[in-house]
Amino acid sequence: MSTFNQDFYRGFDAIIFDMDGILIDSEPLWWRAEIEVLQKVGVPLTEEMCLETMGTRVDEMVSYWFHRFPWQGPGIEDTANEVVECVSHLVATEGKAMPGAVELVGQLEELDCILAVASSSPGNLIDVVLKTIGLENSFKALFTAANEEAGKPDPAVYLTAASELKANRNNCLVFEDSAAGIRAGKGAGMTVVAVSPLGRGVDIGDADFRVDSMFDCLPNSAN
Numbered sequence: 001m002s003t004f005n006q007d008f009y010r011g012f013d014a015i016i017f018d019m020d021g022i023l024i025d026s027e028p029l030w031w032r033a034e035i036e037v038l039q040k041v042g043v044p045l046t047e048e049m050c051l052e053t054m055g056t057r058v059d060e061m062v063s064y065w066f067h068r069f070p071w072q073g074p075g076i077e078d079t080a081n082e083v084v085e086c087v088s089h090l091v092a093t094e095g096k097a098m099p100g101a102v103e104l105v106g107q108l109e110e111l112d113c114i115l116a117v118a119s120s121s122p123g124n125l126i127d128v129v130l131k132t133i134g135l136e137n138s139f140k141a142l143f144t145a146a147n148e149e150a151g152k153p154d155p156a157v158y159l160t161a162a163s164e165l166k167a168n169r170n171n172c173l174v175f176e177d178s179a180a181g182i183r184a185g186k187g188a189g190m191t192v193v194a195v196s197p198l199g200r201g202v203d204i205g206d207a208d209f210r211v212d213s214m215f216d217c218l219p220n221s222a223n
Helices: 006-010 027-040 047-053 058-068 076-094 101-110 123-132 156-164 179-187
Strands: 014-017 115-119 141-144 172-176 191-195 209-211
Touching: 014 156, 027 047, 027 058, 027 076, 047 058, 058 076, 076 123, 101 115, 115 123, 115 156, 123 141, 141 156, 156 172, 156 179, 172 179, 179 191
Parallel strands: 014 115, 014 172, 115 141, 172 191, 191 209
Antiparallel strands: none
């Protein structure tokens, strides 16, 4: 019997999804945007280097590289905004749902599970993503780490989600794909599923479960 059956999901107060790399295949889009924008200010960014800040808030990502490669010109806020604008355009024109994501959300809706999104991305980008992949009406609430004092790996956004959803934080399920996100979910006391496609080299840390794709998490219809 699959672990991820109907009873498993019904046992949680809330099920919270990270967005980038979980609901939408946007990590490569983020890397393209980060490289394009930051190379203009002299940061010799590569895809491999982008992994160092994967899952973190965009302003914290820009600040990280500014301290590594200080530049003259646009400040951290303006640079971060430019990255977000670039990602928004790429998502709207090229964005595709992660394999199994739409199917999993749909099946959990049928089970009347309370679903939410807790992302490092700003709220306007969350809206663009959900509309692009057709899930704009699937979640009870959307939470962004942009509204917190610190982004992932700080657990703040997950703690806020549990509080606003009136859910026991120790009885929430989280889907994450980055080391920072996994640390945030575990730091909030939640059960974490690390969705780590083969070959991505993601450090799953203390995640409770590890799967290769969202298809592995579909409820067992026989239960």
